[in-house]
Amino acid sequence: MKADDLLNKAYRCILDNDFEGAISWFEQAIAIEPERADIRYRCSITYARSDKLDQAISKAEEAIRLDPDEASYKLHFQRLQAKDLMRQAVRKLQFRQDNDFGEAAEAAVLLEQAARLDPLSAEAQVWLALSYGELKDYRKALNAIWEASALMQDDTVSAHLKKLEQRFKTYIDHTSN
Numbered sequence: 001m002k003a004d005d006l007l008n009k010a011y012r013c014i015l016d017n018d019f020e021g022a023i024s025w026f027e028q029a030i031a032i033e034p035e036r037a038d039i040r041y042r043c044s045i046t047y048a049r050s051d052k053l054d055q056a057i058s059k060a061e062e063a064i065r066l067d068p069d070e071a072s073y074k075l076h077f078q079r080l081q082a083k084d085l086m087r088q089a090v091r092k093l094q095f096r097q098d099n100d101f102g103e104a105a106e107a108a109v110l111l112e113q114a115a116r117l118d119p120l121s122a123e124a125q126v127w128l129a130l131s132y133g134e135l136k137d138y139r140k141a142l143n144a145i146w147e148a149s150a151l152m153q154d155d156t157v158s159a160h161l162k163k164l165e166q167r168f169k170t171y172i173d174h175t176s177n
Helices: 003-015 019-032 037-049 053-066 071-094 101-117 122-134 138-151 155-176
Strands: none
Touching: 003 019, 003 037, 019 037, 037 053, 037 071, 053 071, 071 101, 071 122, 101 122, 122 138, 122 155, 138 155
């Protein structure tokens, strides 16, 4: 069987929301044509959709190694790196002790990197705002909320961001008095 036939099977699986099946077909296609970067890239996207970030990053790196000039592969890899940094930062924020500002500071650094890698990630901006809030740097928190709000299209999420914005403004008012 040809790699393109396997790709067609993978696409059918994706249309049926069977990402595990699609991954299996992509992996088989890679085995048949290991030098095709496009297959690894598509496989990476499917791994990412399946919340298998480590495998997605690995396949994206392989695609770039095979075709270092393809801009879409690099952009996809940057987004995956940003997600990985967010994942690390969220863990730091979730498991930190109340007075442990070191974890919040480390999370903020990771989230700043994530926001640079994926400037269109509202999620990175929201987490960045929360990390700044934990650090009591409410002005930076507000700026991150405004960035997230500019990127958001969902009315429900926008309403939550407005509430968070108000909370940070209140903190600023209380600390400046």
